[in-house]
Structure formats: C-alpha cells, structure tokens
Amino acid sequence: MRAGSDMRHVTVTMMREDLPRASLVLAELETFAPDDRPLLESELPEIPGSTFRDRIRRAWGHLDRLVALLGDPPHADTEPLLVLRREQLVEIDQWLADAWKQCTPCEEDLHQIEDDYQELHHLEQSLHDFAGLDIDLSRLQGGHAHLDMRIGSVPSDNLARLRDVLELSNHLILNVAGEGETLRILVAGRREDAAVLDSVLHAAAFQPLIIPESFHDNPEALREELGNRRAELDRKCEQLRGQLANWLDTNHRQFLRARQLLVAAEPYVSLHGAARSRGTLAALQGWIRAAHLPDVEARLSESLSLPFVLESREPRADERHLVPVPVQNHGLLSPFAVLVQQYGVPRFGEFDPTILFAVTFAGMFGMMFGDIGHGAIILLTGIALHRKIGTFTYLFVLAGASAMLFGWLYGSIFGVEHWLHPLWIAPMSDPIYMLTVALAWGVAFLTLGSVIAIANRLLSGDQAGALFGPGGLFSLILYLSLLGGLINLAQGDGFPPAATLVIVATLILLTGYQWQSSDTPYGERIFTTLIETFEIVNGYIASSLSFLRVAAFSLNHVALSLAVFTLADSMGTIGHWVTLVLGNLFIIVLEGVIVAIQTLRLEYYEGFSRYFYGDGTPFRPLRVGRSINR
Amino acid sequence: MSRLTDQAYLRTRLAIMSANLMGKDRLDALAELPLDELETASGLDAISGSNQAARLAAFERALTQTWLDELSALLRPLGGPARRLLMQWASRYELLNIKALVRGKIGQLPNEEIERSLFRLPGFLSLNHDDLLNTDSVPELLRHLQKTRYQRIATQALRRYEERPDPFLLDATLDQQFYGELIDRAQQLASTDREEILNLIGRIVDRHNLVWSLRYRFNYGLQPSEVLYLAIDGGRVLNRAVLQQILNADTLAEALKRLPDSMTGKRQMPEQITLIEATLRSDLLLYARRAMRASPSVLTSVLAYLVIRHSEITALYAIAHARIHGLDGQLLKEALDPLHEAAA
Numbered sequence: 001m002r003a004g005s006d007m008r009h010v011t012v013t014m015m016r017e018d019l020p021r022a023s024l025v026l027a028e029l030e031t032f033a034p035d036d037r038p039l040l041e042s043e044l045p046e047i048p049g050s051t052f053r054d055r056i057r058r059a060w061g062h063l064d065r066l067v068a069l070l071g072d073p074p075h076a077d078t079e080p081l082l083v084l085r086r087e088q089l090v091e092i093d094q095w096l097a098d099a100w101k102q103c104t105p106c107e108e109d110l111h112q113i114e115d116d117y118q119e120l121h122h123l124e125q126s127l128h129d130f131a132g133l134d135i136d137l138s139r140l141q142g143g144h145a146h147l148d149m150r151i152g153s154v155p156s157d158n159l160a161r162l163r164d165v166l167e168l169s170n171h172l173i174l175n176v177a178g179e180g181e182t183l184r185i186l187v188a189g190r191r192e193d194a195a196v197l198d199s200v201l202h203a204a205a206f207q208p209l210i211i212p213e214s215f216h217d218n219p220e221a222l223r224e225e226l227g228n229r230r231a232e233l234d235r236k237c238e239q240l241r242g243q244l245a246n247w248l249d250t251n252h253r254q255f256l257r258a259r260q261l262l263v264a265a266e267p268y269v270s271l272h273g274a275a276r277s278r279g280t281l282a283a284l285q286g287w288i289r290a291a292h293l294p295d296v297e298a299r300l301s302e303s304l305s306l307p308f309v310l311e312s313r314e315p316r317a318d319e320r321h322l323v324p325v326p327v328q329n330h331g332l333l334s335p336f337a338v339l340v341q342q343y344g345v346p347r348f349g350e351f352d353p354t355i356l357f358a359v360t361f362a363g364m365f366g367m368m369f370g371d372i373g374h375g376a377i378i379l380l381t382g383i384a385l386h387r388k389i390g391t392f393t394y395l396f397v398l399a400g401a402s403a404m405l406f407g408w409l410y411g412s413i414f415g416v417e418h419w420l421h422p423l424w425i426a427p428m429s430d431p432i433y434m435l436t437v438a439l440a441w442g443v444a445f446l447t448l449g450s451v452i453a454i455a456n457r458l459l460s461g462d463q464a465g466a467l468f469g470p471g472g473l474f475s476l477i478l479y480l481s482l483l484g485g486l487i488n489l490a491q492g493d494g495f496p497p498a499a500t501l502v503i504v505a506t507l508i509l510l511t512g513y514q515w516q517s518s519d520t521p522y523g524e525r526i527f528t529t530l531i532e533t534f535e536i537v538n539g540y541i542a543s544s545l546s547f548l549r550v551a552a553f554s555l556n557h558v559a560l561s562l563a564v565f566t567l568a569d570s571m572g573t574i575g576h577w578v579t580l581v582l583g584n585l586f587i588i589v590l591e592g593v594i595v596a597i598q599t600l601r602l603e604y605y606e607g608f609s610r611y612f613y614g615d616g617t618p619f620r621p622l623r624v625g626r627s628i629n630r
Numbered sequence: 631m632s633r634l635t636d637q638a639y640l641r642t643r644l645a646i647m648s649a650n651l652m653g654k655d656r657l658d659a660l661a662e663l664p665l666d667e668l669e670t671a672s673g674l675d676a677i678s679g680s681n682q683a684a685r686l687a688a689f690e691r692a693l694t695q696t697w698l699d700e701l702s703a704l705l706r707p708l709g710g711p712a713r714r715l716l717m718q719w720a721s722r723y724e725l726l727n728i729k730a731l732v733r734g735k736i737g738q739l740p741n742e743e744i745e746r747s748l749f750r751l752p753g754f755l756s757l758n759h760d761d762l763l764n765t766d767s768v769p770e771l772l773r774h775l776q777k778t779r780y781q782r783i784a785t786q787a788l789r790r791y792e793e794r795p796d797p798f799l800l801d802a803t804l805d806q807q808f809y810g811e812l813i814d815r816a817q818q819l820a821s822t823d824r825e826e827i828l829n830l831i832g833r834i835v836d837r838h839n840l841v842w843s844l845r846y847r848f849n850y851g852l853q854p855s856e857v858l859y860l861a862i863d864g865g866r867v868l869n870r871a872v873l874q875q876i877l878n879a880d881t882l883a884e885a886l887k888r889l890p891d892s893m894t895g896k897r898q899m900p901e902q903i904t905l906i907e908a909t910l911r912s913d914l915l916l917y918a919r920r921a922m923r924a925s926p927s928v929l930t931s932v933l934a935y936l937v938i939r940h941s942e943i944t945a946l947y948a949i950a951h952a953r954i955h956g957l958d959g960q961l962l963k964e965a966l967d968p969l970h971e972a973a974a
Binding site: 054057058060061062064065100104111155157158161162164165166168169181195196199200202203204205207 | 741742760761763764765766769773782785786787789790794799802852853854855856858859860863870871874
C-alpha cells in the first residue's frame with residue numbers, strides 16, 4: 001500500500017572499461033533508474049562519455065540521413081545486443097560518415113532532379129498560359145534594344161512586395177499566372193536597368209524559365225522537347241535509385257551492425273551524471289527495488305569481466321522526495337491507477353490511494369446512479385468497447401456492476417420501481433434518510449482521509465503537520481467533537497460540555513501553532529492565524545456538506561426517470577416507446593457523465609487534496625533503445 | 631485587453647518585474663567587476679562545477695528560464711490576439727538560433743561551437759537543434775528547415791543560396807517574416823491596444839530597417855532596389871518612399887542628411903553604422919521605458935518590458951562570456967556602450 005517503499009539507492013563501483021557493459025545489462029533488466037545528482041563528485045569528478053556522446057550523436061545523425069535516403073532496411077529486433085567499445089565507435093562513426101559521403105552525390109542529384117521537375121512543370125504551365133496568345137515566345141525574354149523582359153516564377157508571398165519595389169524602380173509586372181505557393185510572372189523594364197532588375201529578382205527568389213532559342217517560334221516542338229526532358233529526368237531518377245539500392249545491398253550487413261551497436265550504446269550515453277569516474281575507476285548510481293537487487297547483482301556478476309562492488313541503502317530522510325516511485329501493476333484496477341496519476345504520482349512511502357479510490361469511486365457512483373437496467377447497459381457497453389477502450393473496460397464494468405447492485409438495493413430497473421421489491425430503500429420514499437446516509441458517508445470518508453493524511457505526514461517526518469496541520473490529528477478531533485456535539489444538540493440533549501471543552505482546547509492548540517509558525521508583523525499575524533484556523537473548521541464543514549450530492553443525485557436519478565415516464569405516457573404507442581428509449585439513453589449518457597464527474601470531484605477535492613501529496617517522481621528505468629534526450 | 635482585473639494583474643506584475651530591471655548603471659557596474667565578484671553579483675556562483683563552458687551554459691539556461699518564467703506570468707491572463715502577439719515576440723530567440731545555425735554552417739564551424747552559440751529554449755519555442763546541427767552543408771540545413779514551420783522561408787532561401795550564397799538574404803527574409811507576423815498579430819488587437827503597440831513595433835522596425843539598409847547599401851554595396859526589397863514593412867517613420875530617398879544617396883554621410891527629423895530628433899547622427907545602431911537602440915530603450923511606465927495600453931507596457939529585458943539579458947550574456955573567456959575590459963565596455971566610448 002505504501003508507494004515505492006522497497007526502493008533502494010544503489011552505487012555500483014567498477015572499473016571504467018566495464019561501464020558500457022554494466023549500463024547495457026541494467027538497461028536490459030529495466031529495473032534501474034539513474035540518479036544524476038553529483039553525490040560522488042569529490043571522489044569521482046569526471047563524467048565519462050562526453051566525447052563518446054558527441055560521436056554517438058554524430059553517428060546517429062549520419063545513420064538517420066542514410067535511412068531517410070535509402071529507406072529502413074529490414075532487421076530483426078531479437079538480435080543479441082553488442083557492447084560498443086570506443087574503437088568500434090570510432091570505426092562505425094567513420095564508416096557512417098564515409099557512407100554518407102558516398103551517398104551524398106546521389107542525394108544532391110535527386111534534389112537537383114526534383115528542382116528540374118519543378119522547373120519543367122512551370123515551363124509547361126507557362127507554355128499553356130501563352131498558348132492562347134499566339135505570339136513568338138522569343139519576344140517574352142531578353143532580345144530587345146531598349147526593353148528588358150523576364151519570364152519566370154516567384155513565391156506567391158513575395159509578389160506584393162516585388163510589385164511595389166519594381167514600381168519604384170520603373171519596372172512593371174505585366175502578367176501573373178498560376179496559383180498556390182508559386183506564381184509565374186512576366187516582368188518588363190528598361191535594358192539599362194538590367195542590373196537593378198537582376199538584384200531585386202534575386203532577392204525575391206525569382207527563378208527564370210529558360211526557353212531554348214530554337215523553339216521560340218515553335219510551341220509544338222517545344223512541347224515535344226519538354227516531354228523528352230521529363231522522360232530523361234525519369235530515367236536519371238530511376239538510375240540513381242538503382243545505384244542507392246545497389247549500395248545498400250552491398251553494405252547491408254555493415255549498416256545493420258552500425259545501427260545495432262548504436263542502439264546498444266544508448267543506455268551508456270543516457271546515463272549523464274549518474275556515471276562518474278576518476279582514472280580507471282568508475283561508479284554508477286541510481287534506484288532499484290529491493291526485490292530486484294539479487295537479480296541485478298547476479299546479472300552484473302555474469303556479464304562484467306572485472307570485479308565490482310554493489311552497495312545499497314535505504315533512502316535518507318532528506319532525499320525521500322527524490323526517490324522515484326514505480327507504477328504498480330494494479331491489474332483490474334489499472335484504469336483507476338491512471339485516474340490517480342492524472343492527479344499525481346504518489347510520493348515515496350506515501351499511501352497509494354488506488355484501491356481506496358477504486359472502491360469508493362464504484363460505491364459513490366453506484367449510490368448516485370443506482371439502477372439495474374442502466375447499470376447493465378454501462379457494464380455491457382464497457383465489454384462491447386473493450387478493444388477500443390482497453391483497460392478502461394474494467395472501470396465501466398465496476399461502475400456498471402455497482403450501479404446494478406444499488407439498483408437492486410433501491411428496487412429500480414430502468415426507472416421502474418414496482419417490478420422489484422427494494423432490498424434496502426427506494427430513494428424517493430425517504431429523501432431525508434438518504435441525505436443523512438450521504439452525510440454519514442461523507443463524515444466517514446473525511447475521517448478516513450484525515451487518518452491517512454496523518455499517517456502520510458508521520459511517515460514523511462512531518463510531525464507538526466500530522467498534529468496541527470489541516471487534516472491533522474487536532475483538526476480531526478475538533479471536527480469529530482463538533483460533529484458529536486451537533487448531533488447531540490439535534491437530538492435535543494444539548495451541546496455536551498465535554499465536547500465544548502475538547503473544541504476549545506483543540507482551537508487553542510491550532511491557533512497557537514498557527515501563531516508560532518507565522519513570522520509576519522503582529523496585525524497580519526492575528527489576521528492570518530484567525531483566518532487559517534477558521535479555514536480548518538470551515539473546510540471540514542463544507543466538505544461534509546459536499547457529500548450531500550451523493551444523495552441528491554440518487555434522488556435526481558429517480559426524478560429524471562419519472563419525468564421520462566410522464567412524457568412517454570402523454571404520447572401514443574410509438575411515441576411512448578420512442579420517448580422511453582431516448583429518455584433512458586439521455587439518462588445513461590448525460591446523467592452518467594455528470595455522476596462520474598461529480599464522483600471524481602469528490603475523490604480529488606475532498607479526498608486527494610486532504611491526504612495525497614501526489615508530487616512523487618515517476619520511476620523511469622534505463623532502457624535499451626534510442627533515448628529521447630539525445 | 632479589456633478586463634479590468636487582467637489589467638490590474640499585469641500592471642502589478644510589471645511593477646514588480648520592472649523593479650528588478652538592472653538599468654544601465656547596474657550593468658556598467660557588473661561589467662567592471664572581476665570574474666569572482668561578477669559570479670556572486672549575477673548568480674553564477676550558484677552554478678557548481680569546474681567546467682567553465684558548462685557553467686556558462688548553465689548560467690545562460692538560468693537566465694533564459696527566468697525570462698520564460700516572467701513571460702509565462704505575463705501571458706497568464708492573456709488570450710486571443712494579445713497572447714499570440716507576445717508568443718510571436720518570444721519566438722525571436724528561435725529566430726536568433728536559426729541565424730546562428732546558418733552562419734555557423736556557412737563558416738563551416740564545428741557543431742560544438744555552433745551549439746554553444748544557441749539559446750537553449752523549451753520545446754514549444756524551439757526546433758530540434760540536433761537535426762539541424764547534424765547537417766553537412768547549408769543546403770542540407772535548409773532542406774531540414776523545409777520540414778518545419780519555416781518551410782516557405784527555407785524554400786526561398788534554398789533557391790537563392792544555390793544561385794548566390796548570401797547569408798544576409800536569409801537573415802533578411804527571416805526578419806521580414808518575424809516582423810510581418812508580429813505586425814499582423816498587432817493589427818488584430820482591439821483598438822485600445824492596437825495604435826500604441828504598432829507605434830512601439832514601428833519604432834523597432836524603423837531602427838532595424840535603417841541600420842540594415844545602410845549596411846546592405848554602403849557596406850555590402852547592394853543596389854538600392856534590392857535593399858528596398860529586403861526592408862521590413864510596418865515602420866513608423868521610414869516608409870518605402872522615404873527609405874528609397876535615403877538609399878539613393880551615393881555616400882553614407884549624404885544618406886544621413888536625408889533622414890527625417892522625427893527619427894534623428896534634429897541631432898547629428900554619428901557616421902559609423904555601429905554607432906548609429908547604438909544611438910537608435912538607446913532611443914528605442916528610452917521610448918520603451920516610457921511606454922512601460924506610462925502607456926495607456928497595458929499590453930504595450932508588457933511588450934516594452936520584454937524589449938528592455940531582452941536587451942539586458944543580451945548584455946548579461948556578453949559580460950559573462952567576456953569574463954569567462956578573459957576578454958579585455960576595454961573591449962567589453964566598447965561592445966556594451968559604443969556611444970559612450972566613442973565620445974570619450
């Protein structure tokens with residue numbers, strides 16, 4: 001029940017050359033979370049592997065680019081992992097750099113072909129644009145005594161700016177065609193301003209379309225020529241792809257080996273400050289569960305060629321907040337564990353609220369939504385959708401089953417209350433009793449929450465918080481005394497003097513503590529002490545009343561069903577059944593969602609905020625494979 | 631910005647944050663300090679370890695983190711166009727990173743050296759530097775950029791680079807896109823903020839346009855029309871026609887004579903572009919300080935604060951770099967305050 005209570009801090013001291021192998025072994029086990037605090041800095045000042053890390057990064061860079069160019073060659077994930085030695089890294093880094101150098105010309109050529117395709121496309125489009133004009137294409141570019149004309153394409157974003165600037169330098173854009181990111185334009189100006197035009201067009205990323213002179217007056221021949229050019233580009237492209245495929249066939253084994261070694265080196269690279277060294281000595285530090293220690297030690301003994309020492313200790317009080325907490329496998333309750341994690345990760349040694357959360361969630365949901373028919377539909381929906389919602393099926397099943405159980409207690413099937421005799425009570429028959437039960441449940445829930453909060457604070461060494469804090473021992477005593485007194489008063493027996501005495505005593509203790517822990521000026525201190533104490537008392541009362549919603553929603557559920565029946569009864573036969581079906585659907589979907597949200601609200605705000613810190617560090621073990629933070 | 635509560639929140643935040651601004655005197659004092667004292671005064675001593683480069687990187691990270699925390703606090707009550715405007719301003723650090731990457735690749739610097747010059751930003755403001763660093767050439771870098779939100783710019787830059795590899799063309803295009811986007815977002819603001827904020831952005835754009843246009847025209851020898859094309863739209867005083875008049879001058883001195891009075895304040899402008907830049911920066915910071923304190927638009931005050939803060943962070947980086955790399959004190963002073971040094 002206590003999160004991560006068996007975590008141990010371990011230090012593995014070894015010879016430096018065994019460090020990569022040790023990190024790989026630990027990564028394969030997936031039970032070791034690195035701790036990169038500089039605890040050993042004075043004895044072991046160096047962080048090994050920084051040059052190694054740079055090389056790995058560079059090698060990955062080349063490998064990624066090769067994969068992008070050549071595609072990912074098939075490889076088996078089950079290949080045994082190799083330990084990457086420094087000399088091997090130098091070798092594969094060099095091999096990958098050479099491989100990239102060999103492939104770069106093909107890559108450049110492919111980019112060039114891509115650009116040529118683009119240009120060809122624009123040329124074909126331009127030809128199409130001017131086809132209807134029946135003019136000599138030679139007149140559209142260069143070739144005049146005084147007039148300078150250019151035909152080409154520009155990014156559409158640049159057109160407005162280009163037009164403005166060209167106007168200021170006495171040039172004109174005569175024709176614009178095309179759409180999307182690139183536009184085809186025809187620019188005209190004076191021949192003596194050619195240099196000006198050149199510079200502006202360059203800045204605007206203008207790409208001229210070159211029409212061969214021999215085709216100026218023969219668009220048909222030009223069209224044929226463009227077709228030939230396209231075929232030639234297709235042939236070149238295919239040839240380059242073939243060359244690359246051949247290269248990969250020849251170097252397939254070496255390529256896969258390089259990747260395998262880089263993958264195997266990742267755990268070592270991602271250790272950062274968790275590994276430290278001085279000369280030939282090195283140490284690794286991190287967190288492991290006590291249950292895994294023998295296995296880790298055995299695997300290290302098998303794998304490391306040189307001696308090592310594994311030391312473990314329990315977390316110190318000052319590092320409790322840093323201890324990573326592994327996510328427990330909660331089996332059927334795993335969707336509830338997800339909802340707990342939405343709020344936070346339990347702190348080391350803290351009470352793990354998942355089981356309590358699951359039980360109380362199901363209980364409150366069932367009480368608010370008690371109906372055999374509606375519960376059965378929620379349960380069956382969960383089962384029907386199990387492929388899509390995965391483990392959340394269990395949440396639907398548990399919530400549905402609880403609704404069915406309470407439906408049986410309330411004697412309600414699809415809102416009909418006369419088919420089945422209630423095992424306990426029909427909510428509408430005694431609303432005050434239902435509200436009393438809800439209030440009693442709230443008191444029990446808050447008391448249990450406070451007890452857990454006190455235990456959590458004591459376990460984390462916060463004795464003052466456990467005694468005097470909100471939800472602490474004295475606030476709980478104050479709350480229960482006040483409650484007992486009020487119950488007595490309501491029963492006509494007056495407010496008991498013993499309760500008054502306890503209330504006054506606890507109030508004095510709580511205000512005294514608030515006073516002592518504040519270091520503000522007197523005026524502000526009086527004010528904050530009173531407000532903080534009032535807040536403790538008021539918080540309990542408000543939270544207790546908050547649980548009245550449990551009864552309110554059970555009544556609401558019956559009332560909604562009655563409304564549906566009343567509506568259905570006012571219609572004809574078909575309308576009656578349509579209203580019944582739609583009304584029940586409405587209740588299941590809308591009220592179901594609202595009740596689920598209200599239950600979560602009670603759990604999070606009245607429960608978790610009282611006893612659950614939720615600020616723990618999740619356990620992220622060293623794993624084989626590429627790290628995200630390269 | 632309409633809700634009074636949000637305005638009150640931002641004004642209060644700004645009052646607290648602006649009290650923490652260092653100001654010129656404090657920065658000058660920091661620049662005078664020896665390394666040990668500078669470390670204590672600027673928080674460097676809190677960063678442990680013996681590796682100077684790692685400490686500097688940690689210091690930069692801490693500064694950037696402070697700036698991001700401040701930005702987050704200022705963004706909290708904002709939504710819609712106002713939020714988008716400030717987010718766009720925040721992306722200028724990413725812009726500086728892209729420029730540094732391109733310059734580094736053109737200069738064929740080692741990846742480690744390029745990486746050292748990059749701002750370390752959180753994911754939502756930053757591209758994947760590893761992918762960009764692991765490229766062998768500028769065209770390859772630009773092809774990687776084509777897969778990001780800078781696709782359009784990268785495509786254009788690639789075309790131009792293949793034709794004529796001028797790094798400043800990419801710089802200019804990036805700036806055009808950045809300020810263009812900023813002005814677009816400012817235009818979408820409610821009228822209460824729009825005019826004030828466009829006024830501030832217009833001054834920033836004017837300063838940028840004048841300095842870079844003079845550089846392109848008189849240092850790089852570009853044609854006036856080309857320089858005009860590279861200028862950013864949205865200036866307050868320097869529209870395209872005014873800029874064309876300035877750029878048609880044959881010499882820098884003549885160009886300076888053609889500057890409008892509203893820009894020079896009827897002062898004699900220095901005849902070195904670095905000094906002109908320093909003069910305009912000083913004017914801009916003065917205006918930003920006034921806007922931060924007295925602008926009726928709280929959003930303008932926030933942007934003005936971020937402008938001043940950016941300038942101070944840049945100066946702090948420079949001081950820390952200079953001290954750790956053992957740069958001469960005089961050189962550092964000249965870099966931080968060229969106007970004062972020129973006058974002396």
